[in-house]
Amino acid sequence: MTTTLITGANKGLGYETARRLIAAGHTVYLGARSTERGEAAAAALGARFVRLDVTDDASVAAAVAVVEKDGGLDVLVNNAGIEVRSPQGAVIGAAELTADVLREVFETNVFGLVRVTHAFLPLLECSAAPVVVNVSSGLASLARGGQGYPGAAYPASKTAVNMLTVQFANAFPAMRINAVEPGYTATDLNGHAGTQTVEQGAEIIVRMARLGPDGPTGGYFDAAGPLPW
Template sequence: MTTTLITGANKGLGYETACRLIDAGHTVWMGARDQVRGQQAADALGGRFVQLDVTSDASVASAVKTIANAGGVDVLINNAGISGPFKKAAELTAEDALAVYGTNVVGVVRMTSAFVPLLRASSAPTIVNVTSGLGSFAFVHDPEWIYAKFTAPLYTSSKSAVTMLTMQYAKAFPEMRINAADPGYTATDFNGNSGTQTVREGTDAIVDLATRGGGGPTGTFIDRSGVAPF
């Protein structure tokens, strides 16, 4: 049986991903910062809760110990992320940047470094990094793209970094399948439920990558339609 860990799994894309993977037969660890909400989410789906704050070395180390003692992990889904403040570009501060990058980028590095030893013990080690088309250079330079005029310097650049981290980790760990998934503009609390896709549609690419059983390509960037430009 495949064991999967999802960060930021108590709501939105993380919760729906957990629901779909549990239905697919995975044992799913649902990571969340908030103990109460995380446990409630896991109880509702039949998952396993682990307290996990991707910005904390101590929290991540504790999660590694918990999951290692329970038998390890096959799939890591780095889903946790924040949008950052909704400000004009000229009003953004260094503190704003540190907060966004601390979760969206450094959190991926922290989780990857911490869980690589456990993943190496799996026969089908897999990492799925949840990124965004808003971080795609190809998309944002296409004047016909629906979101080409959207401006959010910190969030978009952090997701560009996540996609590049994915490519670099894929080269560094060729024995693993490491890919990036763009959910697309999905209706969740993250965007005030303004997205044009359902949460199920938004998890299609994530679930695809998480259920390949250690097969398929590595170092790719996909959305629900297939390989996407970066």
């Protein structure tokens, strides 16, 4: 039985990924900051709830203890992510960007990913086929030049996620560690303005979460294949 942890999984892409992986036979830990929403989501899916705030060391350590006690971990999906907007609801461009805004976005999207990955590495190293999936974005691609998106902090955070993916993959060659671009998916992150459904967006996350030991590592993929860095 494959055991999987998904961060930020009480809604959106994380929830749909959990649903699909449970259907594929995974035991899924649904990580969420809110106990109430997380427990409700886990009950609806048949997942195991674990309270997990990726910005808090104690919360992450407690989650590791729960998963370790129950038997270990094979797959980690770093899905939790945020975008910060102005009081008027607009994305914050480079001209308005402050260090505080950048720090807030990086705290979840980058530092949180590192905090969780680092904490769960000992459990993953005990797995026969460890996998890490980092949910990135097409906006992270330097080759694509941000695709005209006016926001600054979110794309920068996901570009950092891509580099960290490569470095983790280099450091742990026995693991399959990849970054994925779900596409412009209608979720709370973008006020449900996305043009894809969560079912479509979760496709690449689920696919990469189910990689075998001979699968790619250190890559950046969307549903159609590899993406330019």
